[in-house]
Amino acid sequence: MTAHSRRSFLRGRFDEAPKMRPFGAVAPAQFADLCTSCGDCISACPEAILISGERGLPEIGPALGACSFCGVCIAACDTGALTDDQPWLWKATAKSTCLSLNAVQCRTCQDHCDHGAIRFQLQTGGCAQPHIDTDLCTGCGGCAAACPVGAIQFTQVTPQMETRP
Structure with a gap:
């Protein structure tokens, strides 16, 4: 089952697939509010699999390589958009x-x-x-x-x- 974001629903994007955010990302609506699109997590990723997506929000580019779930992106995030207590779904x-x-x-x-x-x-x-x-x-x-x-x-x-x- 796929979970869709409230933001997509309210914008009429009923079939928009959720974005694969960095490991540790909070819920989609909260992530969009907390993330400043600073790019710190993208720069910090040792696997170089994070890219700047829509509105500059970071996304995982699975075709770029595997995530090692090392948590470096979480450590680089000062806004609370990435935390170490989020399940990877x-x-x-x-x-x-x-x-x-x-x-x-x-x-x-x-x-x-x-x-x-x-x-x-x-x-x-x-x-x-x-x-x-x-x-x-x-x-x-x-x-x-x-x-x-x-x-x-x-x-x-x-x-x-x-x-x-």
Whole structure:
């Protein structure tokens, strides 16, 4: 399930996908209010995966590389837009343009997934289909950076609430 921002809704952008903000970003509406677009987090990122997006607000460019979740961007943020107590709710999914989904042998994303979240399941006819285990996927972007056709996208999931027995 994808969560949309209140700002997008009020601007009539009902189908606008949420932006992949830096690790530690607070809720979208609060982030837009707190972030000054100073670029400190972008400059501080040792992985160089942060870019300046709409209105200068930082976004992760998953095609640029994997996030190591090191927290340097959080330390560089003086406004409170990035904090170390925010859950990372992004998970990888394969788009229909995935080579394996189109009968072309490719397992590059699996080779670049350090967490073993991507496996390929052989289907009738000899084609293998990607299967991404959302429990293992950290949403780091390593698979997206490696994909030769840019077929990996990220969706924001709803956090699961713990229930008490």
